[in-house]
Each structure stands twice: as structure tokens, then as C-alpha cells.
Amino acid sequence: xxxxxxxxxxxxxxxxxxxxxxxxxxxxxxxxxxxxxxxxxxxxxxxxxxxxxxxxxxxxxxxxxxxxxxxxxxxxxxxxxxxxxxxxxxxxxxxxxxxxxxxxxxxxxxxxxxxxxxxxxxxxxxxxxxxxxxxxxxxxxxxxxxxxxxxxxxxxxxxxxxxxxxxxxxxxxxxxxxxxxxxxxxxxxxxxxxxxxxxxxxxxxxxxxxxxxxxxxxxxxxxxxxxxxxxxxxxxxxxxxxxxxxxxxxxxxxxxxxxxxxxxxxxxxxxxxxxxxxxxxxxxxxxxxxxxxxxxxxxxxxxxxxxxxxxxxxxxxxxxxxxxxxxxxxxxxxxxxxxxxxxxxxxxxxxxxxxxxxxxxxxxxxxxxxxxxxxxxxxxxxxxxxxxxxxxxxxxxxxxxxxxxxxxxxxxxxxxxxxxxxxxxxxxxxxxxxxxxxxxxx
Amino acid sequence: xxxxxxxxxxxxxxxxxxxxxxxxxxxxxxxxxxxxxxxxxxxxxxxxxxxxxxxxxxxxxxxxxxxxxxxxxxxxxxxxxxxxxxxxxxxxxxxxxxxxxxxxxxxxxxxxxxxxxxxxxxxxxxxxxxxxxxxxxxxxxxxxxxxxxxxxxxxxxxxxxxxxxxxxxxxxxxxxxxxxxxxxxxxxxxxxxxxxxxxxxxxxxxxxxxxxxxxxxxxxxxxxxxxxxxxxxxxxxxxxxxxxxxxxxxxxxxxxxxxxxxxxxxxxxxxxxxxxxxxxxxxxxxxxxxxxxxxxxxxxxxxxxxxxxxxxxxxxxxxxxxxxxxxxxxxxxxxxxxxxxxxxxxxxxxxxxxxxxxxxxxxxxxxxxxxxxxxxxxxxxxxxxxxxxxxxxxxxxxxxxxxxxxxxxxxxxxxxxxxxxxxxxxxxxxxxxxxxxxxxxxxxxxxxxxx
Numbered sequence: 001x002x003x004x005x006x007x008x009x010x011x012x013x014x015x016x017x018x019x020x021x022x023x024x025x026x027x028x029x030x031x032x033x034x035x036x037x038x039x040x041x042x043x044x045x046x047x048x049x050x051x052x053x054x055x056x057x058x059x060x061x062x063x064x065x066x067x068x069x070x071x072x073x074x075x076x077x078x079x080x081x082x083x084x085x086x087x088x089x090x091x092x093x094x095x096x097x098x099x100x101x102x103x104x105x106x107x108x109x110x111x112x113x114x115x116x117x118x119x120x121x122x123x124x125x126x127x128x129x130x131x132x133x134x135x136x137x138x139x140x141x142x143x144x145x146x147x148x149x150x151x152x153x154x155x156x157x158x159x160x161x162x163x164x165x166x167x168x169x170x171x172x173x174x175x176x177x178x179x180x181x182x183x184x185x186x187x188x189x190x191x192x193x194x195x196x197x198x199x200x201x202x203x204x205x206x207x208x209x210x211x212x213x214x215x216x217x218x219x220x221x222x223x224x225x226x227x228x229x230x231x232x233x234x235x236x237x238x239x240x241x242x243x244x245x246x247x248x249x250x251x252x253x254x255x256x257x258x259x260x261x262x263x264x265x266x267x268x269x270x271x272x273x274x275x276x277x278x279x280x281x282x283x284x285x286x287x288x289x290x291x292x293x294x295x296x297x298x299x300x301x302x303x304x305x306x307x308x309x310x311x312x313x314x315x316x317x318x319x320x321x322x323x324x325x326x327x328x329x330x331x332x333x334x335x336x337x338x339x340x341x342x343x344x345x346x347x348x349x350x351x352x353x354x355x356x357x358x359x360x361x362x363x364x365x366x367x368x369x370x371x372x373x374x375x376x377x378x379x380x381x382x383x384x385x386x387x388x389x390x391x392x393x394x395x396x397x398x399x400x401x402x403x404x405x406x407x408x409x410x411x412x413x414x415x416x417x418x419x420x421x422x423x424x425x426x427x428x429x430x431x432x433x434x435x436x437x438x439x440x441x442x
Numbered sequence: 443x444x445x446x447x448x449x450x451x452x453x454x455x456x457x458x459x460x461x462x463x464x465x466x467x468x469x470x471x472x473x474x475x476x477x478x479x480x481x482x483x484x485x486x487x488x489x490x491x492x493x494x495x496x497x498x499x500x501x502x503x504x505x506x507x508x509x510x511x512x513x514x515x516x517x518x519x520x521x522x523x524x525x526x527x528x529x530x531x532x533x534x535x536x537x538x539x540x541x542x543x544x545x546x547x548x549x550x551x552x553x554x555x556x557x558x559x560x561x562x563x564x565x566x567x568x569x570x571x572x573x574x575x576x577x578x579x580x581x582x583x584x585x586x587x588x589x590x591x592x593x594x595x596x597x598x599x600x601x602x603x604x605x606x607x608x609x610x611x612x613x614x615x616x617x618x619x620x621x622x623x624x625x626x627x628x629x630x631x632x633x634x635x636x637x638x639x640x641x642x643x644x645x646x647x648x649x650x651x652x653x654x655x656x657x658x659x660x661x662x663x664x665x666x667x668x669x670x671x672x673x674x675x676x677x678x679x680x681x682x683x684x685x686x687x688x689x690x691x692x693x694x695x696x697x698x699x700x701x702x703x704x705x706x707x708x709x710x711x712x713x714x715x716x717x718x719x720x721x722x723x724x725x726x727x728x729x730x731x732x733x734x735x736x737x738x739x740x741x742x743x744x745x746x747x748x749x750x751x752x753x754x755x756x757x758x759x760x761x762x763x764x765x766x767x768x769x770x771x772x773x774x775x776x777x778x779x780x781x782x783x784x785x786x787x788x789x790x791x792x793x794x795x796x797x798x799x800x801x802x803x804x805x806x807x808x809x810x811x812x813x814x815x816x817x818x819x820x821x822x823x824x825x826x827x828x829x830x831x832x833x834x835x836x837x838x839x840x841x842x843x844x845x846x847x848x849x850x851x852x853x854x855x856x857x858x859x860x861x862x863x864x865x866x867x868x869x870x871x872x873x874x875x876x877x878x879x880x881x882x883x884x885x886x887x888x889x890x891x892x893x
Contacts, residue, residue, distance in 0.1 A: 008605050067636055069768025073603040074492040161768070163851040270494075276503060372879065374847055375822025377763050377772070379734045380453070381485035386498045395501060416849055420765040422772060422819035425847050429879030436883070 007065065014061045022054020032121035033108060041124035048142075052150045059154035068161035070418050072270075072387070080341065081267045087341040095338030102329045105136040129182075130189040138185075144260065145181045148173055151263035158266070164413045164426075168252060172259040180256045193219050195226045198254050200233040202293040203355035205328055209320065210304040239362055245428055246369025247359035248411025255355075257348060260337065261389065262412060265345025269389040269414065272344030278391055282351050282408070289327055290357040296323045327352065346389040350408060360407030368428040369411065371404040373397065377421045384415035384424060398423055403433045445469040446748060447529060447539035449519045453734055454715030455545035456480045457741025459512050465749035470511070471537060473529070475518035477569050479504065484734055486572045487596045491603040522687060524708045541710045541748050544687075544698055545741070548680035548716040548732055555588075557650030562658035563674040566593055575600075578673055582606050586661050586671040588647045589678030590617050595630075595766050597675045598639050609640040609669050611647055611661075623779055625789060626798060626816050630766045633796070637767050650674055680732055682717040695719055697730050702754045704744050712748075714740035724757065726776060733762055759826050769796055774825035775812030777802050785811065788835065788866070790859050792817070799859060803835045810838045818855070819847035823886055836871055839863055844885050846877040 028047035031037045063071070079086035100107050109117025119134050122142060126134035152173045159165035179198040188194055193215045201207040207230055216223040241249045251258045261269075299316035303309055310316060336348030349356050363369060371394070378401070384394035390408045394415045397404045404424075416424040446462055448455045451474035459470050485499040507514055517531040522542070529537045550565025552558045562578060564571055585601045587594050590612030601608045614620065616627035617634065634641045646664040653659050660670045682697035693699045693707040697719030704712045715737040716730070723729045736757050746753040763772045777800065781787055786805050791798040797817035803810045809832040813825050824845045828838050843856050856873055864871065875881055 067633075067768050072491075072493040076495050077492045162849060163853070164849040167851055276505075374819070375761070375826070376735045376738070377761070377822060379484040380482040380501045381488060382482060382494055382498050382501065383485075383488065386494050399501065413849060420770070421763040422770045422847065425819070425849060427850075427879040429883065431880060431883045 011061055011065075015058055018054050018057035018061060020054075021057065022051050025050025025052075025054060029118065029121070033118040035109075035117055035120075037121065039120050039123060041128065044121055044125055047121075048146060052146065055150045056153055059157050063157045063160075070161075071158065072418065075267075075270055081270075083271065083342060087268075091339060091341040094340065095334055098334040098338050101136055101140055102333055108136055108139065110136045129185045132188070141181055141185075144256070145176050147264045148176045148256075148259045151266070152259075155263050155266050159417060162413070162417050165417065168413065169262065171253045172255075172262055175254045176256050176259045192222050193226065196256075197226075197229060199256070200230060200238065200355065202290070202297065202358070203255075203257075203353060204230075205293055205297070205323060205354075208297050208301050208304075210300060213304060238359065242359055242362045242367055244368060246367045246409070246411050247356070247363045248369065248409075248426070250359060251349065251356060251410035252412045257332065257336065257353065258346075258410060261340075261345040261349060265337075265340050265389070268340045268345045270344070270386050271342065272346060272350065272389055272391040274385050274388070274391050274393050279393075282391065285351045286353070286357045286360075289331075289352050290354040292323060292327065293354040296320055344389055344391070346391075346410070349410065350390050356408070356410075363409070364405060364407040367405075368430055369405075370427060370429070370433055371397075371409065371415065372425050372427050372429075373401050373403065374421075374423045374425070376401060377423045379421055381420060383418040383420065387414050387418045389414070394424065403436050405433050443468055444540035444748075445471070445538065446541045446543065447471050447473065447537050448543040448545055449473050449529070450545035450547055450715070450717075451477065451480050451514070452483060452545060452547050452715060452737065453480075454547075454737035454741040455543065457738045458543050458545065458714060458745045459741075460510070461742045461745030462748060463510050463512060465745060465751075468748070469513075471513040471515060471539075473515045473517060473519055473531070473537065475516060475532070478514065478516050479507070481569070483567070486566065486569070487600050490572060490575065490600045519686065522690065524691060524711065527710070539710075542712070543744055543748075544684075544706070544711065544713040544717060545715045545737075546683045546686075546717045549683040550676055551679045551681055552676060553678060555647055555650055557652055557658065558676065560650055560652040560658045560674075561656055562672060563650055563676065565676045565680075566597055567680060575673075579604060579606070582672045584609065584669070584671045585673040585675060586611065586669055587675040587677055588661075589676065590614060590619075591677060591679060592618075592764050593680075594675070594677035595634065597677055598634065599637075599767055602637055602639065607638075607640065609642060609671070610634065611642050611645040611663070613644070613646050615644050617641070617643070619779060621779055623777065623781075623787070623789075623800060623814065625791065626771075626800070626814060627779075629791070629795060629798065629816055630769065633767055633769055680716065682719065682730065684717050703747055703752065704740060704755050712744045714744050720755075727757060727760060731757070735761075759829055761822060761826075769817050770815075770819065772815040772818075772820055773813065774820065774822065775802070775810075775829045777812040777814040788839075788863060790855070790862055792855065797855070799855070801835065801838065807832070808835045809833065810835055813845075820845040821847045821882055824882055827886060836869060840871050840873060841875045841885070843873055843877040844875045844882045 025047045028037060037043060076082045080090060081087065109115050109119040115123055115133055119136055119139055122134040122139045125142065126132055126138050152169050156166055156169050175198050180196050184194050184196050206212050216227045238250065252262060296319045299311055299319050302311050303316040331352045332348045339347050378398040380395055380399045382395050384398060388394055389412060390410055392406050392409060394404060411426055413426050416426060446468050448459055448470065451472045455472060459472055462468055462470055479500050480502060482499045482501060485494065488494045489496055489499060517533045520530045520532050522529050527539050529539065531537065548567060550567050557563065564574055566572065566575065584607045586609045587597050588611050594610065598608050598610050616624065617630045619627045631641065647661055648664050649662040650658055651660045651662060658671065658674055660668050661674060662668050684694055684698055688694055691708065697717050698706055698713035699721050700706055700713050700718045701721055704714055704718060706713050716732040718740065720729045739757055740755060743753050743755045759775055761774045765771065778785065784805050785802055787800050787802045789798065789800045799818060800814040801810055802812035810828050813820060839860060842859065860871060860873060
């Protein structure tokens with residue numbers, strides 16, 4: 001047999017082993033959920049290590065010996081990444097996990113006084129970090145952060161030829177690990193309120209809730225710092241950064257939801273719907289959520305300051321709980337991540353996130369950010385549109401040679417990376433796009 | 443209101459249809475047997491490789507055609523009666539027209555090799571070629587590709603994505619050496635080998651051998667060597683697809699002959715895209731240019747003319763781009779494969795062997811005439827302006843960063859480029875411009891006001 005054939009076989013065998021290793025770690029987690037494994041830091045670490053090692057080995061096998069560059073081979077033949085049975089199964093498992101996590105945590109072992117099952121399995125790690133037992137949210141936080149870390153490594157391997165992708169992914173990993181996971185946990189350990197300093201209203205929809213305002217105000221300087229920083233983020237930091245760099249500074253460099261979509265969601269990015277119909281649904285849905293979240297926030301603020309539980313006959317607390325159930329849990333969690341293998345990686349960001357809606361409005365009307373196209377080079381191949389996780393038909397603009405400014409663009413830079421003719425570039429510039437459009441040929 | 447029939451729904455025909463609709467309410471009918479809807483031919487390879495599905499390489503949704511009142515007929519034009527302004531289709535029906543646009547594209551070249559019509563021997567141009575290749579693929583243990591051009595290397599990449607070993611026969615001593623200068627050509631040779639392709643330079647096909655069932659089983663080279671294979675990809679270029687009207691009164695040479703308005707010798711009949719041959723091509727350009735953007739430009743030009751704004755076809759300054767496996771290639775202006783007496787070039791290559799910049803200039807005046815980029819993206823409009831205004835090499839190098847179009851955070855090679863130029867020329871030049879969009883725009887605007 002040729003050396004070429006041997007190499008392929010070897011690769012297949014190593015990949016099979018990596019799947020076996022990763023799954024054995026995963027099975028340990030499942031076993032723990034049903035109390036089939038003894039609790040202990042040692043076993044937890046073994047389980048998580050096996051999962052990480054399996055995935056990283058798989059990525060190594062997939063990309064070693066392969067020259068640097070875009071490799072999207074077989075994406076539409078692979079059952080997992082093309083809505084085959086493996087894709088549907090993964091979608092159902094993920095969705096099921098989210099349903100348990102949000103509404104039936106007792107099935108994961110969350111107890112009032114002491115934990116059992118999966119949550120108890122994470123108790124030792126929680127004790128180590130903050131001297132408290134784990135909750136289902138701690139379990140979720142660890143798995144979430146781990147997913148961004150490991151799948152981030154895979155992402156970097158895949159796009160290693162692109163410095164933009166490398167730096168962006170390291171940024172997303174850093175913000176998740178430090179700001180979303182470690183700093184809040186340490187704050188709890190120091191008896192300070194939980195706070196994720198990179199998160200902001202309205203994505204963080206409880207920021208202006210009475211209990212949260214009270215918690216911050218009752219915690220002295222650190223609490224006031226949290227409150228002031230939270231407000232500054234909304235009114236100063238975010239608009240200024242969006243003006244200079246577009247919403248990408250947040251959505252694909254900092255945000256945790258974006259972080260998961262960019263890393264763990266990357267194998268599914270091409271599944272996002274690019275049809276005009278989907279674009280219509282998107283615009284109605286995302287701005288409706290924004291309006292809902294503004295009304296809900298105004299309601300709870302009114303109740304907080306006036307002490308009245310209802311406004312114009314509407315109970316603000318119930319408004320809040322409807323939002324929390326429908327948007328905060330069902331949309332952002334269950335559908336947002338559970339449907340990765342069916343609707344692509346940015347379902348929540350694209351159709352639901354009120355933060356993305358606000359940043360999008362800023363991006364569209366006063367940001368310097370745009371994607372420029374390179375003269376008449378576009379061959380209409382469609383790689384850019386296919387691999388746009390936000391469902392933007394990039395090709396429609398590129399083939400006309402127009403700059404692309406779209407409220408939904410998160411600036412991930414993958415359209416530019418997959419373009420076989422080097423037509424697209426993410427840029428910040430002060431020239432009006434309409435002036436530029438006048439000059440370009442049709 | 444007139445009726446305009448367009449034969450061929452490739453990029454030229456479709457662009458013509460779109461711009462006629464943009465400018466008028468003429469009735470438009472697009473006739474093509476190949477596919478129901480317009481697709482991007484250049485993206486066929488990505489469907490085979492699993493990057494995209496068929497529907498992803500179709501730039502317009504189905505509703506687009508109805509909404510824009512462009513009628514689609516999926517049938518083959520068998521013959522045309524120019525005196526009656528009538529097209530006969532293979533489904534028995536006929537189409538009348540007031541204006542006819544021929545946009546029939548190309549077909550793969552076959553040079554009369556013995557065995558070229560065996561099953562398992564085929565080019566890659568049409569949708570049907572891809573479907574055929576897909577059907578054959580499960581049984582291919584080795585493939586042979588004949589012809590060292592753009593489609594050949596794409597086909598090699600396609601087979602490689604399916605783990606099918608490939609022997610790639612190139613007649614010349616280097617890959618694409620008719621077009622690429624030697625250094626760039628060698629870079630691609632190395633890159634092809636790096637991907638595990640059995641690249642055979644200086645190799646000519648002598649014969650394709652089949653078995654009793656009529657299937658290919660090997661090829662014989664000029665050297666006498668025999669390579670066993672189950673598929674032979676013929677990629678030795680394309681030529682105009684005009685067989686069905688060659689015997690009619692329309693004037694043809696290799697393609698359908700057209701004037702500067704893309705008119706044929708028959709009134710109200712135009713030809714555009716790959717099938718058109720310009721009687722008087724612009725200086726330095728060829729009479730048939732089978733590239734995507736000239737098809738698009740011709741389509742737009744003919745639409746303007748038919749809609750009453752007579753327009754001469756002017757393709758501007760030559761440019762092109764391609765991708766050889768992972769190395770992107772861009773060319774702007776004049777870059778001959780071998781420098782002529784009056785031209786010289788300044789060449790810089792990155793130490794990783796995958797990036798290079800070549801600037802071609804006129805010897806006596808030192809004016810820049812062309813750019814050849816490997817693994818580096820340059821801004822089209824900026825390069826075009828330098829060439830148009832006949833900028834001097836020194837000036838271009840000082841401003842070189844204006845042209846950079848690589849993504850943010852990419853290595854800035856301008857310092858190295860200038861250092862090498864200083865060493866070679868003994869001149870003290872410094873970079874004066876940056877790579878930002880605003881600066882590039884300022885440069886372009888300034889120039890626009892001048893002209």
C-alpha cells in the first residue's frame with residue numbers, strides 16, 4: 001500500500017481512539033448523574049481530563065500533516081455537521097440537558113441541603129474554588145468554560161493561518177475564563193456579590209431588578225462600583241467601542257454566548273439560514289425581544305422606586321418572570337445552544353439577543369466598522385454567505401462590490417478567511433459607505 | 443417593448459438579463475439546458491468537497507426570477523433561423539426574439555488523444571461533469587489529471603479531499619509556466635507536492651487505455667510509462683461552445699466574432715462571455731478571455747446597448763485571481779511569464795515560501811505596469827490607480843502599504859520589502875503611507891479629481 005494510504009488509515013485509527021477517550025470521560029459524567037460513581041476531586045479531574053484530551057487529540061489528528069489554510073472538506077457530508085442523525089441526536093441531548101438544567105435541576109442532583117448525582121460530582125471542585133457546595137449553575141459554568149477552552153484549541157488549530165482568528169479566540173477564552181468564571185467565583189468566596197464585569201444589561205436582564213439593585217447597594221464600595229461600572233458599560237464604554245470597532249469588540253471578542261458559538265458552535269456555523277424569509281423573521285424577532293426587555297426593565301424599576309407592584313394594570317413581577325422564562329431560559333439557553341446542530345451556532349445572538357440588537361443599531365448608524373470588498377474580484381462562489389454564522393448573504397454585496405454594513409454582523413472574520421479570492425476585509429474607517437458605494441462599479 | 447432572448451444562463455447571460463431588467467421593461471427569456479437556475483460555475487469544486495450544497499452556489503433564490511420577470515426555459519437551443527428571428531429548441535418548441543444574446547460559454551478541450559472518449563474520461567466545466575464525477579468517485583482508486591492550469595489544480599484539490607490519490611501531468615517544465623513567472627510557478631510546484639499530489643512535470647499524455655467494457659484503466663505517457671487509473675480529468679483549457687451555429691451565416695473563428703459593441707455580423711444578435719471573440723481586442727488583451735469578471739462586464743455592456751445607451755466594451759486594466767490549494771493568487775496589470783526586453787521586475791518572497799510580491803515596471807521610465815501577488819492580498823483599486831497614472835516604482839514602494847488588503851494583525855511585510863529594495867537599488871526610500879482604509883480612500887479620491 002502507498003504511504004498515502006497508510007497515512008489515511010493511521011489517521012482514522014487515531015481519530016477512533018480519540019473518540020473512545022473523550023467518550024469514556026463523558027460516560028463518567030453520565031454515570032455520576034445516576035450516582036454510579038463515587039464523589040471525589042480525583043475522579044472528577046480524570047473525567048474532565050479524558051474529555052478534554054479526547055477532543056484535543058481529535059483536533060490534532062484532523063489538522064496535523066494538513067497544510068495551513070481553510071479546510072471545510074466534508075462539512076455537508078458529515079452526519080453531525082449537516083443535520084444528519086448524529087446532528088439531530090446531539091441537538092436532542094443538548095436540549096434535554098438544558099431543560100433539566102433550567103427547570104428540573106433535581107434530576108441532575110441539585111438538592112436543597114446536600115447534592116447528589118452530577119451536581120455532587122462537582123462539589124469537590126466548588127469547595128476548592130469557593131468553599132461552598134456546587135449548584136447546577138456551577139456545574140454549567142465549569143462545563144461551559146471547558147467547552148470554550150477545548151473547542152477554542154480546536155478552532156485555533158483549524159484557523160492557525162489567520163492571526164485575526166488566533167487573537168480573537170484567545171480573547172474570547174480569556175474573558176470567559178477570567179471574567180465570567182474565575183472572578184465571580186472568587187468574589188463569592190470573599191463574600192462579595194456575584195458579578196460578571198463584562199456582562200451588561202440588557203443581556204444581563206436582571207441588572208435593574210430590585211433584588212439585584214439592593215444587593216449592589218448594600219455591599220458598600222464594591223457594590224457601588226458594580227452598579228456604576230454596569231451603567232457606564234451601557235452608556236459610555238459600549239457605544240464608544242462600537243463606534244470605533246463595530247459590535248465585534250463585544251459579540252466575537254468578549255461575550256460568553258458569542259464565545260461558545262465561536263468555539264463549540266464552529267462546526268455548525270454553515271447551518272444558519274440565509275434566506276430572505278429568515279432575515280425577515282430575524283428583524284421582527286430580535287427587535288421584539290429588545291422592546292420586551294426595555295418594557296420589562298422599566299416596569300421593575302418603576303416598582304422598585306414607587307413601591308407599587310403594577311403599572312397600568314400589569315403586574316411587573318409577572319412581566320419579569322415571563323421574560324425570564326421565555327427569553328432568559330428558553331430562548332437563550334435551550335434553543336440558543338440546544339439547536340446549534342440544527343439552526344447554526346448563533347441562533348440566540350441572531351434572533352433573540354437584545355444586547356446584539358442595541359449594538360447592531362449603533363453599528364448600523366454610527367460605527368466606522370464595515371466589511372470592504374476588493375474591486376471586481378468576487379466570483380459569486382458563495383463561501384462567504386455559507387459560512388456566515390449570522391445568516392448574512394455576504395455574497396449579495398460582494399458581487400456588486402459594495403461595502404457591507406449590517407446590524408447583525410459580529411465581525412468574526414470568517415467570510416474573509418473562507419473567500420478563495422481574497423475579496424473581503426474587516427476594516428474600520430471614517431468614510432461614509434454611501435459615498436464609497438457611489439464609486440464602485442456594479 | 444422588445445423581446446430579448448438570451449441563450450446561456452451563466453454569469454454573462456444572467457448579468458445581461460439583470461441589467462436589461464434594471465434599465466427597461468423589455469421581455470427577457472433565459473434559455474439553458476444545463477441547469478434550472480443560475481449557479482456559480484467557479485464554485486463547482488466546493489460542492490464536490492462538501493464545503494457547500496448545490497443550493498449554496500446559486501446566488502439568487504428561486505423567487506428572484508419571477509419577481510424580476512425573467513422567464514427561464516430549461517431546454518437546448520438546437521438551431522437559430524436568423525432571418526425569421528426564431529430559435530428552435532430540443533423540446534420541439536420555438537422562441538421568437540427581437541434581440542438575441544448568445545452566451546453559450548465554453549467546452550473542455552480535447553486534443554484527439556487516443557481513448558479520450560472512454561468512460562471515466564471527462565473535463566470539468568458543466569454541472570453534468572460534476573454529477574458524472576460524483577457517480578464515478580466511489581470506484582476511483584487513482585485519478586490522472588491532464589493539463590496544468592487552473593481547473594487541473596482545482597480537480598487535484600477535489601480528489602485530494604476525497605482521499606483519492608492523484609497523478610498530475612503537466613506538459614511544461616513548471617506548473618502554469620505560460621502565465622506565471624518562474625519563481626511563483628516553482629512556489630506552486632512545491633505547494634502541490636506538499637499536498638501529496640504526484641506531480642509529473644514535462645509529462646505528456648500519449649494514450650488513454652481502456653478495458654473491454656470501455657472503461658479507462660490506465661494512461662500511457664510520452665516516456666512510455668503507464669499509470670493505472672480509474673478516472674482521467676481532461677483540463678487542458680476550454681474553447682468557445684459554438685458548434686450548434688458554426689454552420690449558420692453567423693461569422694465565427696474560434697469563437698463568435700464580435701465588434702466593440704459585442705455585435706455579431708447579424709443585426710440584433712450579440713455574443714458575450716466565453717463564446718465571444720473580439721475582432722479587435724484592446725492592446726495587451728486577448729481576443730477570448732474566459733474569466734468570470736469579463737463575462738459579467740460584457741453582460742452589463744450589452745444590456746446598456748440594447749436598452750439604448752450604446753456602450754463600447756472596455757475591460758479596463760487586466761486583473762485576475764485564483765487559489766492554488768491554500769495559496770491565494772492575484773494579478774493586476776501586465777505580468778508576463780518571462781520578462782521582455784523593455785520590462786523588469788522587483789521580486790520579494792517570504793522565507794516561508796508561500797508569500798511573494800512581484801512588481802513589474804518599464805525599464806527606461808521606471809513606471810509600474812503590473813503586480814503579481816502570492817499569499818498576499820492587495821487592494822484592487824489602488825493597484826489600478828498606480829498603473830493608470832504610470833506611477834514610478836520608487837513612489838509605489840513608498841506608498842505600498844496603501845495596497846495591503848490582508849486581514850488585521852497579519853504580518854506587515856512592507857519593512858522587509860523596502861529594505862530589500864534599498865539594498866538592490868541603493869536608493870533611500872521610506873514608507874510614507876499606512877494601510878488604513880481612510881488613507882487608501884484619500885489616495886483614490888485625490889486621483890479621481892485629477893482625471
